[in-house]
Amino acid sequence: MKSKKIMNGIVSVIAIIILGIVFFQTNGKNEEETVNNVEVVEARGNYTVIECMNHIETSNTVEELNNIIGFEAEKSEYSEEYTWKLDDKNSIVLKYAGDSPILQATIDKEKIISEEVKLPSASELKQLLNEGSFTYEELVLKLNGIQGVLAGKTNGSKSYMWVDKYKQVLYATFNNETGKCTIASFR
Secondary structure (H helix, E strand, O other), X not given: OHHHHHHHHHHHHHHHHHHHHHHHHOXXXXXXXXXXXXXXXXXXXXXXXXXXXXXXOOOOOHHHHHHHHOOOOEEOOOOOOEEEEOOOOOEEEEEEEOOEEEEEEEOOHHHOEOOOOOOOOHHHHHXXXXXXXXXXXXXXXXXXXXXXXXXXXXXXXXXXXXXXXXXXXXXEEEEOXXXXXXXXXXX
């Protein structure tokens, strides 16, 4: 009877040790981890979202984009739209407006906050647009020399974003041909 209890105790200790080893080797994570009922996606791909936007073009095919970004996009069931989810807060979407491709990045603003950038007021921005607009370079000078983060591309334009220390975001789209800002908005 005593040897049976000792044997059961040894088996229990071994089972606990094996479970502990498995737990620590997987860092306590399941393959599909969830936080607050939202699936957590670990970072993947060849580049960060910002680097991806600098390497990809609207002229790239989906297959070329898959190769550049480093994994296959998820295709929408409802439209000709492809999404590369690099992690929980960063992704790239390719969609079409008619035959025109649009590349749009979702970028975690926490990663690009700049203490040095001072965004213009909405009325100042509107006035600049109404006075014949401005170029990317002129806006960068106005924003203390802080370069924007490339957040979108079409065949005819590029969009940039800036985030100030108050987490206010300025998006500005510039026409490729004229170099002038066509749309600017705060979020």
